Amino acid sequence: MIPQEVQAAVAEGAVVLDMRPPKPFTKEHVGGGVNIQFNRADLAERAEMSLPMDARYIVHAEPDPIAKVAVKILQDAGFTVLGHLEGGLKAWKAAGLPTAELPLIDVDHLKAKIDDYKVIDTRERFEFKYGHIPGSDVVEWTEPWEKFEAVDDSKPLALVCGDQVRSSYVASIMQRAGKNASLVFGGMVDWTERGYPLEKTKK
Amino acid sequence: MAEVQETKVLDARGLLCPMPVVKTNKEMKSMAAGEILKVLATDRGSIVDFPAWAEDTGNELIEWHEEGEGVMVFYLRKVEEED
Amino acid sequence: MIMKQFRYEPLAQASYLLACPRAKEAIVVDPIDNLGAEFYVLEAADLGLAITAVLETHVHADYISCARELAEMNGVPHYLNEKAKGLVQYEFTPFADGHVFEVGGVRIEAMHTPGHTPEHTSYLVTDTARSDDPWFVLTGDSLFVGDVGRPDLLIGDQALDVMGEEDRAATLYRSVTEKLFALPDFVEVYPNHYGGSTCGGVNMSGKAGSTIAFEKKFNLAMRQPTAEDFARFVKETSKPFPDDYQRIKSYNLGLISKEEVQGASA
Numbered sequence: 001m002i003p004q005e006v007q008a009a010v011a012e013g014a015v016v017l018d019m020r021p022p023k024p025f026t027k028e029h030v031g032g033g034v035n036i037q038f039n040r041a042d043l044a045e046r047a048e049m050s051l052p053m054d055a056r057y058i059v060h061a062e063p064d065p066i067a068k069v070a071v072k073i074l075q076d077a078g079f080t081v082l083g084h085l086e087g088g089l090k091a092w093k094a095a096g097l098p099t100a101e102l103p104l105i106d107v108d109h110l111k112a113k114i115d116d117y118k119v120i121d122t123r124e125r126f127e128f129k130y131g132h133i134p135g136s137d138v139v140e141w142t143e144p145w146e147k148f149e150a151v152d153d154s155k156p157l158a159l160v161c162g163d164q165v166r167s168s169y170v171a172s173i174m175q176r177a178g179k180n181a182s183l184v185f186g187g188m189v190d191w192t193e194r195g196y197p198l199e200k201t202k203k
Numbered sequence: 204m205a206e207v208q209e210t211k212v213l214d215a216r217g218l219l220c221p222m223p224v225v226k227t228n229k230e231m232k233s234m235a236a237g238e239i240l241k242v243l244a245t246d247r248g249s250i251v252d253f254p255a256w257a258e259d260t261g262n263e264l265i266e267w268h269e270e271g272e273g274v275m276v277f278y279l280r281k282v283e284e285e286d
Numbered sequence: 287m288i289m290k291q292f293r294y295e296p297l298a299q300a301s302y303l304l305a306c307p308r309a310k311e312a313i314v315v316d317p318i319d320n321l322g323a324e325f326y327v328l329e330a331a332d333l334g335l336a337i338t339a340v341l342e343t344h345v346h347a348d349y350i351s352c353a354r355e356l357a358e359m360n361g362v363p364h365y366l367n368e369k370a371k372g373l374v375q376y377e378f379t380p381f382a383d384g385h386v387f388e389v390g391g392v393r394i395e396a397m398h399t400p401g402h403t404p405e406h407t408s409y410l411v412t413d414t415a416r417s418d419d420p421w422f423v424l425t426g427d428s429l430f431v432g433d434v435g436r437p438d439l440l441i442g443d444q445a446l447d448v449m450g451e452e453d454r455a456a457t458l459y460r461s462v463t464e465k466l467f468a469l470p471d472f473v474e475v476y477p478n479h480y481g482g483s484t485c486g487g488v489n490m491s492g493k494a495g496s497t498i499a500f501e502k503k504f505n506l507a508m509r510q511p512t513a514e515d516f517a518r519f520v521k522e523t524s525k526p527f528p529d530d531y532q533r534i535k536s537y538n539l540g541l542i543s544k545e546e547v548q549g550a551s552a
Binding site: 038063 | 323333334360
């Protein structure tokens with residue numbers, strides 16, 4: 001699909017899935033795009049665990065051959081995929097269409113400015129129980145999008161997971177809904193390796 | 204360090220968070236108490252995922268280490284399930 | 287670092303993906319069209335890696351290269367030794383002998399090792415996360431496991447061949463003895479061909495990896511006492527020419543089109 005066609009579909013409610021890794025996604029992505037990283041091994045399973053089945057999707061992946069493979073994987077898994085963005089971000093920008101940036105911070109920054117953020121942990125409940133950042137709340141990455149969109153962002157949100165793949169997914173959905181959300185690169189692995197404080201959930 | 208002899212190997216390299224743990228959970232269900240599963244993973248999140256999973260399921264994370272090429276190896280022992 | 291060797295068995299060809307898992311960047315060396323540019327792109331994407339460059343050890347004669355397509359698909363440079371200028375008819379990014387490529391913590395040093403072809407370059411790889419010592423060298427078609435590259439794949443155009451067979455043999459002998467064998471013994475050797483490939487002689491091992499020390503000791507061609515003995519040995523132990531090599535080389539030089547090279551080959 002050419003950029004203008006993608007834009008038209010988005011105006012009618014289609015969702016762009018940006019399948020690049022989190023780092024390039026945060027730098028610049030198709031405005032309103034949702035980040036779900038590509039691979040062949042388990043894309044279908046991760047999509048089935050998290051993406052709403054009833055939405056209409058358009059794939060953005062680079063280069064183009066990846067997008068074609070991704071479209072097929074998702075369609076085979078039962079998702080409605082209208083097509084892919086031909087020419088990627090370059091073509092999108094050349095067409096004068098809007099892009100967005102997702103703020104990216106690291107654990108050192110988060111630790112230093114912890115009082116400025118509300119930390120949202122997007123891992124499974126049992127992972128959160130085992131050890132989480134003091135004061136953080138868990139909102140599992142497999143929850144319906146409405147749940148992400150309902151999170152209170154009166155304080156800027158900082159999203160974490162094990163590293164940054166699941167949190168980037170949730171952060172992008174929150175950004176779509178107009179929330180003030182930042183992605184914490186390195187997540188709980190970096191936080192733990194630095195020896196920063198962890199809290200366990202009492203039974 | 205004592206050599207750990209695994210009963211089975213699960214190759215979870217290339218799988219993204221949280222699939223290594225999801226697959227491990229499934230694999231463990233069909234294993235007997237005392238058996239050891241060796242899991243290979245490249246997803247960095249596994250470093251915190253596996254200890255958490257072990258505590259949650261009552262299984263034992265014997266040890267883990269990084270081999271070359273960004274591959275992590277986890278040794279997990281199935282513990283007797285309490286009914 | 288991540289080092290993946292892809293083997294295309296029908297042509298006994300090995301290509302490589304070298305990457306830094308922290309920087310999430312990768313380069314591909316000697317990609318083969320029989321696997322196709324998409325193959326490499328998917329392999330990199332599976333690991334969340336961005337391909338930042340495509341390198342070739344030389345302009346190949348025994349297989350169709352997809353380096354141009356792969357580089358273009360990713361919007362990254364296609365690198366060949368600057369000695370390929372004037373030989374290759376399309377745009378590429380030249381580098382000089384000694385040039386260092388960096389892929390995150392992976393350091394790749396270009397070593398001009400002519401002989402099999404005039405522009406032939408080996409790549410010495412160091413994983414700086416591991417040590418400052420080099421780990422392995424991608425020897426292309428200069429040094430094989432148990433054998434060496436053949437000096438007689440000429441297309442019959444002096445301007446494009448540059449060196450004749452005798453000259454190539456003598457140059458190859460020097461490239462291996464003075465440059466590759468000057469590397470530390472522990473450096474591993476990973477070639478572009480192995481086993482039944484017709485790019486080398488009958489002694490080529492089916493194993494696609496070795497070390498400098500092992501080759502110094504057991505490589506029969508390199509154990510010849512003089513350059514003249516070497517040249518004679520290589521000629522006596524050579525295999526039949528690779529299928530269609532002149533046409534394939536012409537395509538890889540940019541002289542003919544894809545349709546023309548694919549048209550007649552079986």
